[in-house]
Amino acid sequence: MSRSGFFSLSLLLPLLPLLPLPAAAQADYPNTSAMGSMGDPGAPWYRQCMAVRPAQPPARDIPPAGALHGLRQCGAQDRYYDTRQRPGATPSDWEQVRHCAYAESDATVLMMLYANGYGVSRNHDLALKYACSLPAAPAEMDGRVAHLNERALHHEARPFDQCDDITSGYMGGQCALIQDRLDSKARAVKLAAIMKTWQPGQQIAAARLQQALEQFAARRADQETDMSGTLRDALAIEAHGEELDLFAHDVQDAEKGKVPRYSEQQFQQLDKKMNLVYQRVLQQPAQKDGGPDMGTVTKEGVRITQRAWLAYRDAWVALGAVRYPAVAPHAWKALLTQRRIEQLEDFES
Known part of the structure; x- marks a missing residue:
């Protein structure tokens, strides 16, 4: 289960010989x-x-x-x-x-x-x-x-x-990867069961959305995760998995009628707030109080991730239009924008 450049799960660890050797x-x-x-x-x-x-x-x-x-x-x-x-x-x-x-x-x-x-x-x-x-x-x-x-x-x-x-960062990454693989399989089974009856156009939109999601999740992992600690691999894997979990949760909720109900005005307010936070992140000094503001995360990494997020947001709107036509496009945008604000605000602290 190697994704986004993460290491392979296969650990061919040394084994004490079972038969007598020199x-x-x-x-x-x-x-x-x-x-x-x-x-x-x-x-x-x-x-x-x-x-x-x-x-x-x-x-x-x-x-x-x-x-x-x-x-x-x-x-x-x-x-x-x-x-x-x-x-x-x-x-x-x-x-x-x-x-x-x-x-x-x-x-x-x-x-x-x-x-x-x-x-x-x-x-x-x-x-x-x-x-x-x-x-x-x-x-x-x-x-x-x-x-x-x-x-x-x-x-x-x-x-x-x-x-x-486990006590090492290496094994922390390995164990996070094991859990991520199990979570991915369970998630895929649930989504396949939900989408198997969807119309062809809806399935095409869902496939495009999942491609955009994978790109955004990968960027969250490799561009917006602080890789300075010993648990960097585990944190990156978890960041990637969290985005996929949110998507699966959103689909399950939408299928049950639990859809976002933001107004156009609420979306405009959230969009304005996100842009302000985003600009503050990009404009803040590279150093604060003698140390890096964002660990190994760079402003260019935030820009790359933001572009991937915009593509993901638009792909959600496209799926919503064909699968949940009663939900206004701005409602999906507002839901995802609120989450993105919280992610960006982490880089201001």
């Missing part, structure tokens, strides 16, 4: 590649990782060697989350996920499968071993190991997830 090949356990050192052998998480090192999966859980070749690049993490979201997922469904995870050496998925008992018997030692095989910052590794131990001690029923104990 000592040199086993040197990456526990996985300290993201720690900048060999890790602290005296740390509790390190000792616990070493204690479960001998753990091996039951032979019945490992796919036949002949089945692995056809599963290369099968997308274990996408399969895992899709199956978890599927009502009534069967043992056979989970078997496919597990076989894919073994084929891709995806320790993340195997950790979650054995922690949750999805298609396998719950196995704390194996879940912990796979957790120790993942590259992680020290705090992240310590938190994940402690979390798995707490689950085993208290028999926690809530599903365990790789994103439960």
Whole structure:
């Protein structure tokens, strides 16, 4: 689910070998590649990782060697989350996920499968071993190991997830991307169900609107998101998703008769206010109180996003004309203008 230049969801993470290998090949356990050192052998998480090192999966859980070749690049993490979201997922469904995870050496998925008992018997030692095989910052590794131990001690029923104990900006972005992909699929299903009975002209207008929406959402993500912090990727993904969520919500409301009812005068007032705020943003000093006003967001980025927003607004009016003809064009413009004002005002603070 790579959109607007975001990184790919497929994480082919290193996996501790399941069969004995020469000592040199086993040197990456526990996985300290993201720690900048060999890790602290005296740390509790390190000792616990070493204690479960001998753990091996039951032979019945490992796919036949002949089945692995056809599963290369099968997308274990996408399969895992899709199956978890599927009502009534069967043992056979989970078997496919597990076989894919073994084929891709995806320790993340195997950790979650054995922690949750999805298609396998719950196995704390194996879940912990796979957790120790993942590259992680020290705090992240310590938190994940402690979390798995707490689950085993208290028999926690809530599903365990790789994103439960993240501390790094990198994993924050990865987890935001995972959620965004799931949200996108659910959103697409709902919109498809709504629009499947629309007339051809209405569907054409909707397709054009969704293209304009994607451009605006992408610009909100890459041009109007402050990318100076460690969570920049997560914030950009969330900004993109928020616009798509608003659109889906607006369509669902309109289909129920909950349409905007602004007057022409209200729109004119909002439009005037937006233009004033927009000009203030573009005219404010580049520095204020010794620091940047908008982080990494530039005035040119705001201009680019504003142009994309205008195209999106006009595409909404075009859909409204053919699908909701009783709603005046200025009402749609007023609804979207009110939201745009709030976005622009964030850059004045």
